[in-house]
Amino acid sequence: MKPALRRAVLLGPATLWIGLFLVLPLTLMAYVSTLERGPSGGVLWDRHSADAYLQFLFERDLMDRLVLNTDYLHIFARSILLAGVTTLLTLAVGFPTALWMAFQSERLRLVLVFVVTVPFWTNILVRNYAWMLILRTGGTLDWLLTALHLPGPPLEILYTPWATGIGLTYSFLPYMILPIFVSLEKIDRRLIEAAYDLGADRWRVLARVILPLTAPGLAGGAILVFIPGLGAFISPELLGGAKSMMIGGLIQQQFGQSRNWPFGAALAFVLLAMVLLALWAHALRYRRERADE
Amino acid sequence: MIRRLILAATTALLLAAPADVQAQSKELLLFNWTNYMPPALLKRFEAETGIKVTLDTYDTNESMLAKLQAGGSGYDLVVPTGPTVKQMIHDGLLLKSDVQSMPNYKNIRAPFDKPEFDPAREYSAPYMWGTTGIAYDTAIAKEKLTDSWKEIFEPRPEFAGKLAMLSDMGEVFAAAAFYLGFDRCTDNPEQGQAILELLQRQKPAVKVYSASGTVDRMASGEVAMHQAWNGAFHRAQAKRATLAYIYPREGTNLWADNFVIPKGARNIDNAKLFINFMLDPKNAGEASNFTGYNNTITGSEALLTDALKADAAVNTPANMMGRLNLSRECPKTNLDLREKVWTRLQR
Known part of the structure; x- marks a missing residue:
């Protein structure tokens, strides 16, 4: 086989895969975002317009002038904030968990990794409904507090941003634990021993040896939590009581109740662009740090 | 001779077989509102006809339309409200x-x-009809409530933080329009602004916006007040006797849901069989006893439970009839306005 042909054959499956499942749907969405909305849903395939993108920032007032409309910016800002808080919370819970896991015996480690992934076996919707039963007034949590004669109930947590936060943290925790755990597991234990031998205390070992060596895992976990967190839709809807919209809910509404496909597609692309920019900035910084070393 | 006969018969059978199989598909894909059809009735339909019913559910007309228009859903029967039926006929979505x-x-x-x-009933057959009102717990109220939308839009302190609204932009917008004395199909931006301000003032007192799970939410006492469809109220009251229903004096929505066959349906004959089945008094009565809503079938009255017959929320008393406004199709300018209001409310 000629090298050129060989290369084509070997690259074929991957190219086909990416083309079929990534490029094609994204191109279609990009195209839809430039179309005019159909009179009762759907799109007019032959009429182009920039309305969908204009609508993100502007609206027409009574005099048919374009005026700034910050509704959607608010929704994006809220989503970024909530995704950020979720990332911090999963980090706060996930890092100590992963640290503890990484220093167990090999057999126990296997069991623990298995336990962390167990929630994935059930549908995320079912797990969110379970949280509704736990958090609702007179639910499991209130019942438990009453049974233990603790003050508090009724806590009235369900349908508040707290409930959304709990739901998101719970849903995304495994995505934080697993990459950190992998980084921690790879650390050469002799480095830690050496640090102790040289007189470092526990905190110094953690701050100067373990944390820097797990940086890639931390970054990976943060990306895996933050980006899907931006588009989270089920937890805010079910646990937050649909009172404050998030990007995911907004996009869902455009393809659902509002039947405004071009705007929904445009929103998805604005989100995609923001995520790509953030990742690019991160990559640039990372590269510069490397160059400085 | 005999051999030739057998051969001919076999050939005929073989030729006939595929056509036969096609005519007798044994499936029906039903797309209905949540909690709106007794499972036992579907079982009985399956037993009587041998047709297997697959039920899928939605919580607003709009989300049902969105799913149909996305294409390829393959539903044989859906249950839109009157104005939505009209729109679907107009858009050529129905058979x-x-x-x-x-x-x-x-x-x-x-x-x-x-x-x-649908004046000639060419496209649709009636299912249930009902009203939208306010359900509240009399055990929580410090005194008897008035019969006004004010009670939910400007709630008394004991209901603040304990009330729920339907997450149905049409219903919420219409209720606010009734309260403020506007046409429910208004497209006047200033009236839209007034509605938005009313809803924004109400929002801190709202615990949840949701149009599904309403029965359980009221029955469990999770909320003490709910913008509610009357059948949901009826079912919740069976579990929590202190609940009461208000027909707001400013007017409210009277709606009727209908069976229609969307284009793209694959089991049209089965869908028609099901429609006819549901027009039978016995089956309509059984459905009403489950959903808590009134049906439209003569002869089903005798089969209704006493509780249903006695409930003024279901059997609207004559003096309340004047408060009911038959829901109608709103112009697109209104749909745009109410969507803007809805998004800004949740921003």
């Missing part, structure tokens, strides 16, 4: 179902046999 030629058509009670949205 004619010839309800008039069905044996049980005669059971449909006037005026439901000639509705404004």
